Structures are given as C-alpha cells and as structure tokens.
Amino acid sequence: MNRLRNRVVIITGAAGGMGKSEAILFAQEGAKVLATDNQFEKLDKWVSEAQKEKLTIECITHDVTSEASWKKVTDKAIKLYGKIDILVNNAGVYPFNGSCDNTDKALWDKVIAINLTGPFLGVKAVIPYMKKNKQGVIVNVSSIAGMVGGNGAAYTASKGGLRLLTKDLAVEYAKDNIRVNSLHPGGVLTPMTEGMVKGAGMKEMIKSTSPQGRMADPIELANAALFLASPESSFMTGAELVVDGGAVAR
Numbered sequence: 001m002n003r004l005r006n007r008v009v010i011i012t013g014a015a016g017g018m019g020k021s022e023a024i025l026f027a028q029e030g031a032k033v034l035a036t037d038n039q040f041e042k043l044d045k046w047v048s049e050a051q052k053e054k055l056t057i058e059c060i061t062h063d064v065t066s067e068a069s070w071k072k073v074t075d076k077a078i079k080l081y082g083k084i085d086i087l088v089n090n091a092g093v094y095p096f097n098g099s100c101d102n103t104d105k106a107l108w109d110k111v112i113a114i115n116l117t118g119p120f121l122g123v124k125a126v127i128p129y130m131k132k133n134k135q136g137v138i139v140n141v142s143s144i145a146g147m148v149g150g151n152g153a154a155y156t157a158s159k160g161g162l163r164l165l166t167k168d169l170a171v172e173y174a175k176d177n178i179r180v181n182s183l184h185p186g187g188v189l190t191p192m193t194e195g196m197v198k199g200a201g202m203k204e205m206i207k208s209t210s211p212q213g214r215m216a217d218p219i220e221l222a223n224a225a226l227f228l229a230s231p232e233s234s235f236m237t238g239a240e241l242v243v244d245g246g247a248v249a250r
C-alpha cells in the first residue's frame with residue numbers, strides 16, 4: 001500500500017486489459033489516476049465502479065494519435081490534481097495476420113500512429129509539467145515484439161521503435177530527474193488477445209512458445225509497471241523489463 005502515495009498518474013488505453021489493471025493497482029497504492037481511452041463508454045463504466053470503492057480515478061476520452069487530444073488530457077490532469085508525476089503509455093493495437101504481405105500502407109500508418117507516435121506525443125505533452133516538478137517517471141508499454149521478430153511488420157517496428165525511443169528519452173531527461181523505461185510483456189490475456197486465444201491450436205502454440213506454458217494475467221504486468229513507476233526502481237532508466245514467462249529466453 002502507498003507505494004505511489006499522492007503521485008498523479010496518466011494511464012492510456014485503460015478501458016480494459018493491462019491499462020485497467022494498472023489504473024486500479026496504482027490507485028490502490030495511493031496514486032491519483034487519470035485513465036484514458038478512445039473507448040470511453042467501456043472506460044467510464046468501470047471507473048464509476050472504482051470510484052464507489054473510494055479509489056481516486058477519473059477518466060477522459062482520448063485519441064493518443066492527436067496532439068489536441070493530449071492537450072485536453074494534460075489540462076484535465078492539472079485541473080483535477082495540480083501536477084503530473086507519472087505517464088504510462090499503454091494504449092496499443094495489434095493487427096492479426098500482420099505479415100508484411102498483409103500490411104498495406106494504411107494499416108502500417110495506423111499501427112505506427114497509435115503504438116509509436118502516440119507515446120511520443122504523450123511524452124511531449126507531459127514533459128513540461130515533469131520538468132516544472134523536477135521529477136517524473138514514464139513507462140512505455142512495448143512488447144517482446146519490440147525485441148525479436150515474428151509478430152508482424154508494423155507491430156514489430158512500432159514496438160521496437162518504442163523500445164529505442166525509451167532509451168533516447170532516458171538519456172535526454174536524466175538531468176531533469178525524469179526516468180523512462182520500457183515494459184516488454186509476452187502473451188497476456190486481455191481483450192487484445194481473447195479472440196486469438198480461442199483459435200484452433202492456440203493452447204499448443206502457447207505451450208510451445210512460452211517456457212511457463214501459459215499466458216499472463218494482466219495483474220502480473222500491472223505489478224511490473226508499478227515497480228517501474230515507483231521509487232523502488234530509482235536507479236533504472238533506459239532499461240527494458242521483460243515479463244514474458246521466459247519466451248525470449250529460448
């Protein structure tokens with residue numbers, strides 16, 4: 001409890017999956033959370049329930065690809081809570097069957113816009129507030145697809161780009177006491193993967209690619225994001241935290 005006491009956190013892509021888990025866990029740890037997503041109805045529904053549990057969570061509709069939308073998010077965080085301490089760039093999309101042959105330019109542009117340009121715009125939006133506070137933490141949710149190939153052209157490029165963007169930001173902002181790290185999940189059971197998991201032969205595929213033989217529960221990733229967001233990781237910046245049941249260790 002209280003590992004993020006009074007920390008103001010923006011978490012994108014929080015309508016479900018990992019983002020929702022992170023938002024609830026961070027609030028349980030004392031944070032004041034602004035949860036965002038472009039699926040606002042879905043987001044608002046669970047946030048209303050969480051507020052009844054006395055968790056400090058508010059929400060706002062958000063398109064991470066739009067600078068104007070980011071401005072509304074930071075304005076709301078400042079209006080609600082007066083500062084911004086932590087940003088979790090969690091929103092993302094995964095195109096199934098996204099091999100290079102199956103990827104037209106429109107799909108490429110969409111995936112890069114959400115998974116890579118979105119976090120870049122988010123960093124630009126929050127950095128002035130973090131500099132003013134003389135502290136900040138950014139967690140970029142990449143993927144093991146940002147480390148090894150085989151997960152589709154645009155997705156792999158976007159998550160690999162986010163991995164290295166993280167390192168550049170870490171170097172650039174260390175002098176401002178702002179830490180930036182990337183989180184690299186393997187397979188996690190979320191709305192993003194639920195359709196895929198039901199597919200024929202998936203159980204066998206998961207067993208053969210993950211040494212632990214299973215997918216993660218979102219809370220297992222939220223716990224890792226909490227570690228990166230909290231002072232417990234104070235000497236980590238520009239680092240990659242892999243949480244994948246051993247998949248890239250093979």
Ligand SMILES: NC(=O)c1ccc[n+]([C@@H]2O[C@H](COP(=O)([O-])OP(=O)(O)OC[C@H]3O[C@@H](n4cnc5c(N)ncnc54)[C@H](O)[C@@H]3O)[C@@H](O)[C@H]2O)c1
Nearest residue numbers: 013015017018038063064090091092143185187188190192
């Ligand atoms: N589930 C996995 O196996 C897995 C593995 C590795 C990495 N990841 C990454 O973890 C993150 C969270 O994914 P998840 O598995 O919880 O999936 P999810 O689909 O539940 O969550 C992603 C959220 O991003 C939101 N989003 C999409 N486009 C947006 C936009 N333009 N603006 C604002 N929000 C937008 C979606 O509405 C959704 O709620 C993603 O970045 C994903 O790439 C997931």
